[in-house]
Amino acid sequence: MSFPQLSVLDLIPVRSGQSSAQAVAASLDTAVRADRLGYRRYWFAEHHNMPAVASTTPPVLIAAAASRTERIRVGSGGVMLPNHAPLVVAEQFAALEAIAPGRVDLGIGRAPGSDPVITQLLLRTGTTSDVDRFPEHIANILALTSAQGATVRFTSGGEYTVHATPVSQGSPEVWLLGSSDYSARLAASLGLPYVFANHFSGEGLERALALYRQEFQPSEYLDAPRTFLTANVVAADTAEEAGERALPQLRMMARLRTNRPLVPLETVEQAKADPWDGLSTTxxxxxxxxxxVGDGATVRAELAAFAERWGVDEVMISPVAGAYDGEPLDTAPGRIRSLELLSTASVAA
Known part of the structure; x- marks a missing residue:
């Protein structure tokens, strides 16, 4: 059984007692380690108004990671397109491509990544109008970031050519993200690579991959289906430690599902000291x-079996290991250890 190429999805978790600056520093340190360990990509998610998440602005974070790394691809997982004007997204990622040529991925999602109020604050338009125009906006971004640019046609008959950058030397690689049939079918029809957000729920994975592969139409961007999956991962030196480090994120998931107030991530000790009710435990x-979740060897074997089962050669892991009391606030030892245990690269300390 061959081992898949691994990549990283980062939400920039913020734990109890940690500032946003410290959380960002910890994630950038993790990105540097991923680069040295041979990971293929490092993507930042977009979420808003969540005390436990600091990844609100993927383009800014991508630029910071690009400046600190040498080889790894950097990108978004993803930009939530209903929140943004397509031209702005195109210009941001064209600029990133100029900063890190050949290393930029533009992962795009259809969900807003927050609640309707935040969507209105971001765009000051309706809460559904831009979601409905998602296919059109994807086409606009592809055109705007191309060397040819996009041509705007007016009802008067005039035309206006727009480029995301004055002189394009390359374009970001565009991926569609999703956890439903919709994005799978759209990616297939446009001939774009597709990522199923398995870390989010895992429901509908088999159908989404089947639809994408069956309906794929070759394009100038891709001649055959190309996809990978995401997964929540905690690898540690022992299974017991891995189970403990998984607790803070698991409890955050329970808070989300039961509509409890959102707070920064607990430490392992805080999570263990406050038992929850039966519904939360379920x-x-x-x-x-x-x-x-487990020791390095166990998780490696499970990821290899997971990739083989779904026919993918890459898995993007979301390293969700929590922290113990007393661990540094500006780094993430548990998350970094997960990356080290799953990597085949030998790296200097």
Whole structure:
């Protein structure tokens, strides 16, 4: 059984007692380690108004990671397109491509990544109008970031050519992200690579991949289907430690599912000291059953079997290991250890 190429999805978790600056510093340190360990990509998600998440602006974070790394591809997982004007997204990622030529991925999602109020604050338009125009906006971004640019046609008959940058030397690689049939079918029809957000729920994975592969239409961007999957992962030196480090994120998942107030991530000790009710425990157990949690050898074997089962050669892991009391606030030892245990590269300390 061959081992898949690994990439990283980062939400920039913020834990108890940690500032946003410290959380960002910890994630950038993790990105540097991923680069040295041979990971293929490092993507930042877009979420808003969540105390436990600091990844609100993928383009800014991508630029910071690009400046600190040498080889790894950097990108978004993803930009939530209903929140943004297509031209702005195109210009941001064209600029990133100029900063890190040949290393930029533009992963795009259809969900807003937050609640309707935040969507209105970001765009000051309706909460559904831009979601409905998602296919059109994807086409606009592809055109705007191309060397040819996009041509705007007016009802008067005039035309106006727009480029995301004055002189394009290359374009970001565009991926469509999703956890439903919609994005799978759209990616197939446009001939674009597709990522199923398995870390989010895992429901509908088989159908989404089948639709994407069956309906794929070759394009100037891709001549055959190309896809990978995401997964929540905690690898540690022992299975017991991995189980403990998984607790803070599992409890956050239970908070989300039961509409409890959102707070920064607990430390392992805080999570263990505050038992929850039966419903929360059921939610946590169901979530953990879909995660990859254990010692390095066990998680490696499970990821290899996972990739083989779904016919992918790459898995993007979301390293969700929590922290213990007393661990540094400006780095993430548990997350970094997960990356080290799953990597085949030998790296200097």
């Amino acid at each position: 939610i946590m157990d169901a979530a953990r059953a879909k995660w990859f």
